Amino acid sequence: MSAISHHIPDHLIRAHAAGQLPHHFAVVVAAHLSMCDACRAQAEAEEMVGGALLDRLAPAALQDGARDRLLAALDSAPPPPPAPRRSGIFPAPVMQALDGQPPRWRMLGGGIRQQVLSADEDGSLRLLYIPPGRAVPEHGHNGLELTLVLQGAFSDSEGRFGVGDVELAEDDLDHQPVACPGAPCICLAATDAPLRFTAFLPRLLQPLFRI
Amino acid sequence: MTTPDGFTEPTQWLIAVRDRRDRAAFARLFDHFGPRLKAMLLRGGLRDGSAEDVVQDVMLAVWHKAAQFDPHRAEASAWIYRIARNRQIDLVRRRPAVVLEELEEPPGNEPDAPQILALAQEARHLRAALDRLAPEQVQAIQKAYMEDMPHSEISRTTGLPLGTIKSRIRLGLERLRHELKDLKPE
């Protein structure tokens, strides 16, 4: 794997470690941390703050017998289900979002495919599949978009993004990512607002496609 | 509080649980963290009864997941904090928190004493830095790490997850981070 050159900014790593990121972004950040030792180390440093705070909390008295109840449960409580594992190009947090299944792509036209992993009023999380040389339809954002490359690469006005790289696009960025030659580009994208496409789809159709 | 090899007592207990399934050490972990976890969960808005149940859940997870604990990368308190925070988020969101991929340690890895000591030293500096903060700063940081749950959206203009009231947190933590960065190897 070539070196990762676009990382998660510190403030998002911190928000993730403190448990403050909305779900859609947390998946992208966790996926990057699963691919990037540097950011993972930073996240673990941030968690030391959480640990230090836990240590200095004034204890709250537990009910009588709490400790015996726990010790008695050690043998009887079922162990937790096995943690999700990486499969192919998809790191564990993406497999978790996929419920352990391979992607079920939907055609968007122009050879572009997507699978919406989750979408609600808070935004969306989806996988995108973009054939080499194809542009992702031009769009602007209402909020923040985080895009993590899992296979291939894309480039846009902000640079070239290869496997493991994350692009952070804010409100005002009208970028037009184009998949680089080679393998199709597969990426994971989270937004905190529905995307508004400027050219590709009429706005009215957006709810149908959940994009 | 720390042993000659640099481990805090709770970290030693957790290693004993990991390597020997040591129940006495686990009971000590519970005595130390149980009441603190309950305090954290109460701050997060749980009622007393539910907080008790979640403390049990979290400590059972500690028992079952102990094999993943790596003292080169975390002290017991940070590792247990992560489990508890994820559980807190599960309950609020009603869906499982996102978990990181487990790292596979090469078999037969010997403990790396300098790394462990360096981590212990950083942790000491971090605790000292927390001690030097104003009480309201500590409170603001505690609120971020233990109470506030994920917002439905993060600030639209800057992407910063920490809003106005929380600028204080960032300053406090930035200061913490600079403290850590200024560490000189001994």
Ligand SMILES: [Zn+2]
């Ligand atoms: Zn990174």
